[in-house]
Amino acid sequence: MTSTQSQIEVSYDVSNEFFKLWLDENMHYTSASYLTGDETLEQAQIQKCNILADYAEVTPESFVLDIGCGWGSNLEHLVRERGVKRAHGITLSTAQCEWIAQKKLGEVHAIVCDYKDYVPEEKYDGLISIEMIDHLCSPAQANKGMAVELYRTYFNKVADWVKPGACFGFQAILRNRIPRTRKDLEDLAFTADVIFPGGLNPRLEELTAAVNPRWEIVEMRTQRECYGRTTGEWLRRLRMHETTIREKWGDQVFIDYERYLDTCVRAFAAHWSSDVQMKLRRIG
Numbered sequence: 001m002t003s004t005q006s007q008i009e010v011s012y013d014v015s016n017e018f019f020k021l022w023l024d025e026n027m028h029y030t031s032a033s034y035l036t037g038d039e040t041l042e043q044a045q046i047q048k049c050n051i052l053a054d055y056a057e058v059t060p061e062s063f064v065l066d067i068g069c070g071w072g073s074n075l076e077h078l079v080r081e082r083g084v085k086r087a088h089g090i091t092l093s094t095a096q097c098e099w100i101a102q103k104k105l106g107e108v109h110a111i112v113c114d115y116k117d118y119v120p121e122e123k124y125d126g127l128i129s130i131e132m133i134d135h136l137c138s139p140a141q142a143n144k145g146m147a148v149e150l151y152r153t154y155f156n157k158v159a160d161w162v163k164p165g166a167c168f169g170f171q172a173i174l175r176n177r178i179p180r181t182r183k184d185l186e187d188l189a190f191t192a193d194v195i196f197p198g199g200l201n202p203r204l205e206e207l208t209a210a211v212n213p214r215w216e217i218v219e220m221r222t223q224r225e226c227y228g229r230t231t232g233e234w235l236r237r238l239r240m241h242e243t244t245i246r247e248k249w250g251d252q253v254f255i256d257y258e259r260y261l262d263t264c265v266r267a268f269a270a271h272w273s274s275d276v277q278m279k280l281r282r283i284g
């Protein structure tokens with residue numbers, strides 16, 4: 001099983017207002033791309049969107065799909081910064097979809113739909129997906145050796161949604177090393193079980209195997225330190241709003257999110273986790 005809709009709602013439906021407090025105004029909930037090290041989180045998020053839009057070869061005429069579009073931060077970027085006129089998004093979260101509808105982005109439509117059930121009416125010129133694949137394989141499935149098969153099912157399916165030669169700007173969190181201490185292992189298990197139930201980050205070699213045979217990897221970059229910095233900034237902002245969060249959503253929400261973000265900062269620093277961006281081109 002991939003993350004179910006109710007598991008997704010555990011992860012993303014605490015409250016839109018809650019996430020806005022510690023993410024950023026546009027609610028990008030994925031690693032930003034710090035290129036010089038001097039950028040703000042907001043600037044680094046724009047850079048991330050530009051890298052992926054370039055990978056997807058987006059032009060103002062492109063019809064683009066964002067798979068796992070979150071609160072629409074990337075869709076909004078495509079419209080406002082890249083001049084895109086038509087784009088679609090899919091997500092499993094009702095709260096995210098309602099948020100996007102309020103943005104009034106013209107010919108941009110987001111729906112609540114599992115990618116497995118999605119049937120586009122016409123082919124897209126380009127695809128973007130930012131850290132959605134991390135929901136597609138559970139720890140139990142990975143233990144049974146099903147990860148590559150599940151990821152390949154995804155890459156094969158989405159290849160049918162674009163024209164041959166079309167490009168895909170893809171980003172995923174990676175799992176690299178396993179921590180050694182009991183506390184670190186417990187913190188990682190807490191993050192997986194309580195904050196992101198049902199999900200597991202892929203290994204890079206699982207992804208490079210799974211894109212075959214439908215996609216060619218044209219370019220690839222990793223940005224482990226960028227995610228450390230992104231989660232560090234989220235943690236700083238969460239702590240800045242501690243009183244409000246405890247008052248509005250309760251002590252346990254603050255305690256859980258502080259533990260999760262603190263674990264993420266350590267995970268990227270200690271190479272337990274990383275982040276990858278790929279430019280994929282559809283073959284044939």
Ligand SMILES: C[S@@+](CC[C@H](N)C(=O)[O-])C[C@H]1O[C@@H](n2cnc3c(N)ncnc32)[C@H](O)[C@@H]1O
Nearest residue numbers: 028029030068070091092093114115130132135
């Ligand atoms: C970590 S969030 C990233 C959101 C957004 N891409 C961003 O950069 O902020 C993962 C997103 O993937 C969506 N998602 C997870 N599994 C999905 C599935 N099977 N089908 C469609 N969307 C899915 C979630 O609802 C959520 O919007």
